[in-house]
Amino acid sequence: MTKQFGVFLPIANGGWIISKNTPKLDASYKQNRDAAVLADEIGLDFIMSMMKWRGFGGETEHWGTSLESVTMMAGIAEATKNAKIIATVHTLLQNPAVVAKMITTLDHISGGRAGLNIVSGAYKDEFDQMGAWPENLDHDGRYRYAEEWAKLVRTMWEKDHVDYEGEFFTFKDCVSEPKPMSSPRPYMICAGQSERGLRFTVQNTDACFIGGKTAEDTQRISRMARRVADEYNETIKAFAMSTVVFGETDEEAAEKVAYYKEGLDWGAVQGMMRSYGMEADGSSSVMGEKAKETFMTHVVHGTPETCLEKLKEQVEFCELDGVMLIFPDYVEGLKIMGAEVLPKLRAHFA
Numbered sequence: 001m002t003k004q005f006g007v008f009l010p011i012a013n014g015g016w017i018i019s020k021n022t023p024k025l026d027a028s029y030k031q032n033r034d035a036a037v038l039a040d041e042i043g044l045d046f047i048m049s050m051m052k053w054r055g056f057g058g059e060t061e062h063w064g065t066s067l068e069s070v071t072m073m074a075g076i077a078e079a080t081k082n083a084k085i086i087a088t089v090h091t092l093l094q095n096p097a098v099v100a101k102m103i104t105t106l107d108h109i110s111g112g113r114a115g116l117n118i119v120s121g122a123y124k125d126e127f128d129q130m131g132a133w134p135e136n137l138d139h140d141g142r143y144r145y146a147e148e149w150a151k152l153v154r155t156m157w158e159k160d161h162v163d164y165e166g167e168f169f170t171f172k173d174c175v176s177e178p179k180p181m182s183s184p185r186p187y188m189i190c191a192g193q194s195e196r197g198l199r200f201t202v203q204n205t206d207a208c209f210i211g212g213k214t215a216e217d218t219q220r221i222s223r224m225a226r227r228v229a230d231e232y233n234e235t236i237k238a239f240a241m242s243t244v245v246f247g248e249t250d251e252e253a254a255e256k257v258a259y260y261k262e263g264l265d266w267g268a269v270q271g272m273m274r275s276y277g278m279e280a281d282g283s284s285s286v287m288g289e290k291a292k293e294t295f296m297t298h299v300v301h302g303t304p305e306t307c308l309e310k311l312k313e314q315v316e317f318c319e320l321d322g323v324m325l326i327f328p329d330y331v332e333g334l335k336i337m338g339a340e341v342l343p344k345l346r347a348h349f350a
Contacts (some may be wrong), residue, residue: 002349005044006039007324007334008034008048011046011049011052012067017328019263021260032049035334036162049072056272057271073106078119085106085110086114087117089102090121090130091119091121093130096149102187103180107185107186115186121133125274157176162175187207189210193221207237209240210225215314218240240323244299244300247302250302260328309328311323
Protein backbone atom coordinates (compact mmCIF):
# COMPACT_ATOMS: atom_id res chain seq x y z
CA MET A 1 0.00 0.00 0.00
CA THR A 2 1.30 3.48 -0.92
CA LYS A 3 2.59 5.48 2.05
CA GLN A 4 3.10 9.22 2.44
CA PHE A 5 6.15 11.02 3.77
CA GLY A 6 6.51 14.65 4.76
CA VAL A 7 8.64 17.10 6.68
CA PHE A 8 7.96 18.96 9.93
CA LEU A 9 9.50 22.41 9.47
CA PRO A 10 11.70 23.99 12.19
CA ILE A 11 9.32 26.89 12.76
CA ALA A 12 10.53 27.31 16.37
CA ASN A 13 14.14 27.56 17.48
CA GLY A 14 15.86 24.33 18.45
CA GLY A 15 13.52 22.12 16.46
CA TRP A 16 12.63 18.81 18.04
CA ILE A 17 15.90 18.15 19.89
CA ILE A 18 16.27 19.91 23.26
CA SER A 19 20.04 20.23 23.25
CA LYS A 20 22.86 22.76 23.35
CA ASN A 21 24.88 20.58 20.96
CA THR A 22 22.72 20.43 17.83
CA PRO A 23 23.19 22.38 14.59
CA LYS A 24 21.58 25.78 14.99
CA LEU A 25 17.90 26.03 14.10
CA ASP A 26 16.99 29.69 14.54
CA ALA A 27 13.32 29.74 13.44
CA SER A 28 14.21 32.03 10.55
CA TYR A 29 12.02 32.14 7.46
CA LYS A 30 15.09 31.40 5.32
CA GLN A 31 15.79 28.12 7.12
CA ASN A 32 12.15 27.10 6.81
CA ARG A 33 11.90 28.13 3.17
CA ASP A 34 15.13 26.34 2.23
CA ALA A 35 13.91 23.17 3.92
CA ALA A 36 10.47 23.39 2.30
CA VAL A 37 11.82 23.98 -1.21
CA LEU A 38 14.18 21.03 -0.86
CA ALA A 39 11.43 18.82 0.55
CA ASP A 40 9.26 19.71 -2.44
CA GLU A 41 12.09 19.09 -4.90
CA ILE A 42 12.86 15.61 -3.56
CA GLY A 43 9.19 14.66 -3.80
CA LEU A 44 7.89 14.60 -0.23
CA ASP A 45 4.11 14.49 -0.02
CA PHE A 46 3.50 17.19 2.56
CA ILE A 47 5.15 20.07 4.39
CA MET A 48 3.81 20.97 7.82
CA SER A 49 4.51 23.55 10.52
CA MET A 50 3.29 23.71 14.11
CA MET A 51 2.33 26.86 16.01
CA LYS A 52 3.89 28.06 19.27
CA TRP A 53 3.12 31.15 21.34
CA ARG A 54 5.59 30.65 24.19
CA GLY A 55 8.77 28.64 24.69
CA PHE A 56 10.15 26.59 27.54
CA GLY A 57 13.11 28.64 28.76
CA GLY A 58 16.27 26.85 29.80
CA GLU A 59 19.72 27.74 28.55
CA THR A 60 18.62 27.40 24.93
CA GLU A 61 15.27 29.22 25.35
CA HIS A 62 13.86 26.26 23.46
CA TRP A 63 10.91 27.21 21.20
CA GLY A 64 11.08 30.75 22.60
CA THR A 65 11.34 32.15 19.06
CA SER A 66 8.83 31.08 16.42
CA LEU A 67 7.06 32.27 13.31
CA GLU A 68 3.28 32.20 12.85
CA SER A 69 2.20 29.08 10.99
CA VAL A 70 -0.46 30.21 8.50
CA THR A 71 1.35 33.31 7.26
CA MET A 72 4.64 31.44 7.00
CA MET A 73 2.99 28.63 5.05
CA ALA A 74 1.55 31.18 2.62
CA GLY A 75 5.13 32.11 1.75
CA ILE A 76 6.05 28.43 1.57
CA ALA A 77 3.12 27.87 -0.78
CA GLU A 78 4.53 30.41 -3.24
CA ALA A 79 7.97 28.76 -3.05
CA THR A 80 6.77 25.19 -3.71
CA LYS A 81 4.86 23.35 -6.41
CA ASN A 82 3.60 19.91 -5.43
CA ALA A 83 3.55 19.06 -1.72
CA LYS A 84 0.54 19.62 0.54
CA ILE A 85 1.03 22.75 2.66
CA ILE A 86 -0.31 22.10 6.17
CA ALA A 87 -0.63 24.99 8.63
CA THR A 88 -1.58 24.77 12.31
CA VAL A 89 -4.33 26.70 14.08
CA HIS A 90 -5.38 26.64 17.75
CA THR A 91 -9.15 26.46 18.08
CA LEU A 92 -9.14 28.50 21.31
CA LEU A 93 -7.60 31.55 19.65
CA GLN A 94 -9.34 32.11 16.32
CA ASN A 95 -12.95 32.25 15.20
CA PRO A 96 -13.85 29.43 12.78
CA ALA A 97 -15.16 31.85 10.15
CA VAL A 98 -11.81 33.66 10.22
CA VAL A 99 -9.89 30.38 9.93
CA ALA A 100 -12.10 29.20 7.07
CA LYS A 101 -11.12 32.34 5.15
CA MET A 102 -7.43 32.02 6.09
CA ILE A 103 -7.14 28.42 4.92
CA THR A 104 -9.14 29.18 1.79
CA THR A 105 -6.63 31.91 1.02
CA LEU A 106 -3.76 29.48 1.60
CA ASP A 107 -5.53 27.00 -0.68
CA HIS A 108 -5.74 29.56 -3.48
CA ILE A 109 -2.12 30.62 -3.06
CA SER A 110 -1.00 26.98 -3.22
CA GLY A 111 -3.28 25.99 -6.09
CA GLY A 112 -5.36 23.58 -4.02
CA ARG A 113 -2.65 22.14 -1.76
CA ALA A 114 -3.69 23.58 1.62
CA GLY A 115 -4.11 21.59 4.80
CA LEU A 116 -5.22 22.48 8.33
CA ASN A 117 -3.79 20.94 11.50
CA ILE A 118 -6.29 21.47 14.34
CA VAL A 119 -5.00 21.87 17.90
CA SER A 120 -7.62 22.00 20.64
CA GLY A 121 -5.22 23.29 23.31
CA ALA A 122 -2.26 21.74 25.07
CA TYR A 123 0.23 24.16 26.61
CA LYS A 124 -1.75 26.09 29.23
CA ASP A 125 1.02 28.71 29.69
CA GLU A 126 0.70 29.78 26.06
CA PHE A 127 -2.94 30.71 26.45
CA ASP A 128 -2.77 32.00 30.02
CA GLN A 129 -0.35 34.74 28.96
CA MET A 130 -3.05 36.24 26.74
CA GLY A 131 -6.04 35.44 28.92
CA ALA A 132 -7.28 32.78 26.53
CA TRP A 133 -7.24 29.60 28.62
CA PRO A 134 -10.84 28.54 29.38
CA GLU A 135 -10.82 27.46 33.01
CA ASN A 136 -14.40 26.23 32.62
CA LEU A 137 -13.40 23.68 29.96
CA ASP A 138 -11.64 20.46 30.86
CA HIS A 139 -9.98 18.12 28.34
CA ASP A 140 -13.31 16.77 27.06
CA GLY A 141 -14.83 20.25 27.09
CA ARG A 142 -12.07 21.58 24.85
CA TYR A 143 -12.86 18.80 22.40
CA ARG A 144 -16.57 19.72 22.47
CA TYR A 145 -15.48 23.24 21.60
CA ALA A 146 -13.19 21.93 18.84
CA GLU A 147 -16.00 19.81 17.38
CA GLU A 148 -18.28 22.82 17.04
CA TRP A 149 -15.38 24.87 15.70
CA ALA A 150 -14.35 22.29 13.07
CA LYS A 151 -17.95 21.79 11.97
CA LEU A 152 -18.27 25.52 11.34
CA VAL A 153 -15.00 25.71 9.39
CA ARG A 154 -16.18 22.93 7.08
CA THR A 155 -19.65 24.47 6.78
CA MET A 156 -18.19 27.84 5.79
CA TRP A 157 -16.28 26.06 3.01
CA GLU A 158 -19.44 24.37 1.76
CA LYS A 159 -22.37 26.77 2.10
CA ASP A 160 -23.09 30.26 0.81
CA HIS A 161 -24.91 31.39 3.97
CA VAL A 162 -24.51 29.91 7.44
CA ASP A 163 -26.94 30.29 10.34
CA TYR A 164 -25.90 28.47 13.49
CA GLU A 165 -26.54 28.61 17.21
CA GLY A 166 -24.59 26.22 19.39
CA GLU A 167 -22.96 25.91 22.79
CA PHE A 168 -20.01 28.12 21.86
CA PHE A 169 -20.74 29.94 18.60
CA THR A 170 -23.59 31.88 17.00
CA PHE A 171 -23.45 32.66 13.28
CA LYS A 172 -26.08 34.87 11.63
CA ASP A 173 -26.17 34.73 7.84
CA CYS A 174 -22.41 34.28 7.88
CA VAL A 175 -20.76 34.26 4.46
CA SER A 176 -17.32 33.40 3.15
CA GLU A 177 -16.27 33.70 -0.48
CA PRO A 178 -14.46 32.40 -2.41
CA LYS A 179 -14.63 28.73 -1.59
CA PRO A 180 -11.47 26.59 -1.42
CA MET A 181 -10.03 25.15 -4.60
CA SER A 182 -9.40 21.73 -2.99
CA SER A 183 -11.96 19.02 -3.62
CA PRO A 184 -13.89 18.19 -1.56
CA ARG A 185 -12.12 20.59 0.86
CA PRO A 186 -8.65 21.33 2.28
CA TYR A 187 -6.93 18.41 4.01
CA MET A 188 -7.54 18.29 7.78
CA ILE A 189 -5.55 16.56 10.51
CA CYS A 190 -5.30 16.48 14.30
CA ALA A 191 -2.69 15.11 16.70
CA GLY A 192 -4.99 14.22 19.59
CA GLN A 193 -4.28 10.62 20.59
CA SER A 194 -6.40 9.99 23.67
CA GLU A 195 -9.52 8.02 22.82
CA ARG A 196 -11.50 11.27 23.08
CA GLY A 197 -9.02 12.95 20.79
CA LEU A 198 -9.16 10.11 18.29
CA ARG A 199 -12.96 10.25 18.25
CA PHE A 200 -12.75 13.94 17.41
CA THR A 201 -10.14 13.26 14.72
CA VAL A 202 -12.07 10.45 13.06
CA GLN A 203 -15.29 12.46 12.90
CA ASN A 204 -13.76 15.75 11.78
CA THR A 205 -10.52 15.20 9.88
CA ASP A 206 -8.69 12.97 7.40
CA ALA A 207 -5.70 11.83 9.46
CA CYS A 208 -4.24 11.60 12.95
CA PHE A 209 -0.66 12.16 14.06
CA ILE A 210 0.23 9.75 16.83
CA GLY A 211 3.22 8.75 18.93
CA GLY A 212 3.67 6.43 21.87
CA LYS A 213 6.41 6.03 24.45
CA THR A 214 7.38 2.82 22.66
CA ALA A 215 6.79 1.27 19.25
CA GLU A 216 4.25 -1.05 20.87
CA ASP A 217 2.43 1.96 22.32
CA THR A 218 2.32 3.66 18.92
CA GLN A 219 0.97 0.47 17.39
CA ARG A 220 -1.73 0.34 20.08
CA ILE A 221 -2.81 3.93 19.34
CA SER A 222 -2.83 3.26 15.59
CA ARG A 223 -5.08 0.26 16.11
CA MET A 224 -7.33 2.25 18.43
CA ALA A 225 -7.72 4.91 15.72
CA ARG A 226 -8.83 2.24 13.21
CA ARG A 227 -11.21 0.73 15.76
CA VAL A 228 -12.80 4.11 16.44
CA ALA A 229 -13.07 4.75 12.70
CA ASP A 230 -14.82 1.40 12.23
CA GLU A 231 -17.34 2.37 14.93
CA TYR A 232 -18.32 5.43 12.93
CA ASN A 233 -18.06 3.67 9.56
CA GLU A 234 -15.28 6.09 8.65
CA THR A 235 -11.70 5.75 7.47
CA ILE A 236 -8.68 7.44 9.05
CA LYS A 237 -4.99 7.63 8.22
CA ALA A 238 -2.37 7.40 10.97
CA PHE A 239 0.99 9.14 10.77
CA ALA A 240 3.86 9.36 13.27
CA MET A 241 6.97 11.51 13.53
CA SER A 242 10.57 10.38 13.31
CA THR A 243 13.80 12.30 13.80
CA VAL A 244 16.42 10.98 11.37
CA VAL A 245 20.13 11.27 12.19
CA PHE A 246 22.38 10.21 9.31
CA GLY A 247 26.04 9.23 9.49
CA GLU A 248 28.54 7.81 7.05
CA THR A 249 28.65 4.81 9.37
CA ASP A 250 26.28 3.56 12.02
CA GLU A 251 28.93 4.36 14.60
CA GLU A 252 29.24 7.96 13.45
CA ALA A 253 25.46 8.44 13.63
CA ALA A 254 25.40 6.91 17.12
CA GLU A 255 28.14 9.33 18.18
CA LYS A 256 26.04 12.27 16.92
CA VAL A 257 23.07 11.06 18.93
CA ALA A 258 25.23 10.68 22.03
CA TYR A 259 26.66 14.18 21.54
CA TYR A 260 23.19 15.68 21.24
CA LYS A 261 22.14 13.86 24.41
CA GLU A 262 25.18 15.19 26.26
CA GLY A 263 23.89 18.69 25.54
CA LEU A 264 20.41 18.10 27.00
CA ASP A 265 18.89 21.38 28.20
CA TRP A 266 17.18 20.08 31.33
CA GLY A 267 15.92 23.53 32.22
CA ALA A 268 13.97 23.65 28.97
CA VAL A 269 12.59 20.15 29.57
CA GLN A 270 11.38 21.24 33.00
CA GLY A 271 9.82 24.33 31.42
CA MET A 272 7.95 22.12 29.00
CA MET A 273 6.65 20.02 31.91
CA ARG A 274 5.42 23.10 33.74
CA SER A 275 3.76 24.43 30.61
CA TYR A 276 1.94 21.13 30.12
CA GLY A 277 0.99 20.98 33.80
CA MET A 278 2.79 17.65 34.03
CA GLU A 279 4.79 15.94 36.71
CA ALA A 280 8.28 17.42 36.98
CA ASP A 281 9.87 14.19 35.75
CA GLY A 282 7.66 14.10 32.65
CA SER A 283 6.39 10.61 33.39
CA SER A 284 2.78 11.47 32.55
CA SER A 285 3.54 12.53 28.97
CA VAL A 286 4.83 10.79 25.87
CA MET A 287 6.66 13.94 24.82
CA GLY A 288 7.96 14.39 28.36
CA GLU A 289 9.34 10.87 28.51
CA LYS A 290 11.06 11.33 25.16
CA ALA A 291 12.32 14.83 25.94
CA LYS A 292 14.22 13.50 28.95
CA GLU A 293 16.26 11.64 26.36
CA THR A 294 16.81 14.93 24.45
CA PHE A 295 14.78 13.90 21.39
CA MET A 296 11.08 14.82 21.48
CA THR A 297 10.08 12.15 18.97
CA HIS A 298 10.91 8.64 17.82
CA VAL A 299 14.51 8.53 16.49
CA VAL A 300 16.24 6.51 13.79
CA HIS A 301 19.97 6.83 13.24
CA GLY A 302 22.67 5.24 11.12
CA THR A 303 23.76 5.13 7.51
CA PRO A 304 21.11 5.91 4.91
CA GLU A 305 20.63 2.17 4.41
CA THR A 306 20.21 1.58 8.14
CA CYS A 307 17.75 4.47 8.44
CA LEU A 308 15.82 3.12 5.46
CA GLU A 309 15.36 -0.21 7.19
CA LYS A 310 14.37 1.42 10.49
CA LEU A 311 11.79 3.66 8.79
CA LYS A 312 10.32 0.66 6.99
CA GLU A 313 10.14 -1.16 10.31
CA GLN A 314 8.48 1.82 12.00
CA VAL A 315 5.79 2.08 9.32
CA GLU A 316 5.10 -1.63 9.21
CA PHE A 317 5.22 -2.48 12.91
CA CYS A 318 3.24 0.58 14.02
CA GLU A 319 0.75 0.11 11.16
CA LEU A 320 1.20 3.64 9.85
CA ASP A 321 0.14 5.36 6.65
CA GLY A 322 3.33 7.39 6.65
CA VAL A 323 5.91 9.37 8.59
CA MET A 324 6.61 13.06 9.13
CA LEU A 325 10.37 13.57 9.12
CA ILE A 326 12.56 15.78 11.30
CA PHE A 327 16.30 16.39 10.97
CA PRO A 328 19.02 17.99 13.12
CA ASP A 329 20.24 19.73 9.94
CA TYR A 330 17.36 19.98 7.48
CA VAL A 331 19.30 20.76 4.31
CA GLU A 332 21.84 18.00 4.83
CA GLY A 333 19.20 15.54 6.01
CA LEU A 334 16.75 16.23 3.20
CA LYS A 335 19.46 15.91 0.55
CA ILE A 336 20.45 12.48 1.84
CA MET A 337 16.80 11.51 2.24
CA GLY A 338 16.03 12.45 -1.35
CA ALA A 339 19.08 10.81 -2.88
CA GLU A 340 19.44 7.62 -0.88
CA VAL A 341 16.32 6.81 1.17
CA LEU A 342 13.04 8.15 -0.21
CA PRO A 343 13.18 6.42 -3.62
CA LYS A 344 13.73 3.06 -1.88
CA LEU A 345 10.92 3.76 0.60
CA ARG A 346 8.61 4.53 -2.32
CA ALA A 347 9.60 1.34 -4.11
CA HIS A 348 9.13 -0.76 -0.97
CA PHE A 349 5.63 0.51 -0.28
CA ALA A 350 4.49 0.78 -3.89
